[in-house]
Amino acid sequence: MPLLDAPCCVSSGDAAMAPAEAETLAKTLKALADPARLRIVSIIAAQDAGATCACDLQEPLGLSQPTVSHHTKVLVDAGILTREKRGTWAYFSLVPGALDRVAAAIAPRP
Amino acid sequence: MPLLDAPCCVSSGDAAMAPAEAETLAKTLKALADPARLRIVSIIAAQDAGATCACDLQEPLGLSQPTVSHHTKVLVDAGILTREKRGTWAYFSLVPGALDRVAAAIAPRP
DSSP states (O other): OHHHHOOOOOOOGGGSOOHHHHHHHHHHHHHHOSHHHHHHHHHHHTOSSSOEETHHHHHHHTOOHHHHHHHHHHHHHTTSEEEEEETTEEEEEEOTTHHHHHHHHHSOOO | OHHHHOOOOOOOGGGSOOHHHHHHHHHHHHHHOSHHHHHHHHHHHTOSSSOEETHHHHHHHTOOHHHHHHHHHHHHHTTSEEEEEETTEEEEEEOTTHHHHHHHHHSOOO
16 A cells, blocks of 8 residues: 555655756766776876876776777777877877766765 | 887886776766756765755755665765665665765866
8 A cells, every 4th residue: 555655755866967967977988987997097187287098008907909009099988088190009188087987976965 | 200209208107097096987977977967966975964855856856766875875875975774765875975075086176
């Protein structure tokens, strides 16, 4: 008899994240939700200035060039990294504010 | 001739997130990377105090009780929510600090 004992008197719908926002955030989180991609982002984020060469991602992570390319493509497509070709190598930078926006969407700061 | 023109002179391995930390964070992000689960978390996070009844999640999100149960179980298993049974219904609360820790791991605050 759920209708009799249901304490469902609080209207909580207004508090819910909007469906479109939830879809977008879920896609970005899926792009980040991989150990190799988190480690790639951490290396690129640690650069004080300038871009990180794809060649500097392979050895510390123990990944092949195709694997690094796959992961960086997912992160570029998700709007987390930008990619610039210089001669033989691709160079990657964080999209300014992208990680801050994800963090703020997960845990709004006071 | 990658060996000749490679600009691979920066040791970036030290900057990489540790493998175990990346594995753990990836699992938590996977749990969050779903539109319905993000909306469930947003409703529970908006409660000023106290827990949120599962019955208050179904209607605003347009989800069945089994679907809500599935999603809340994923979030409990990921350490984001706690679950408490009260009579007919389960009540959910955020694990204190859990979302802040995820946000800080994604975008460390200065």
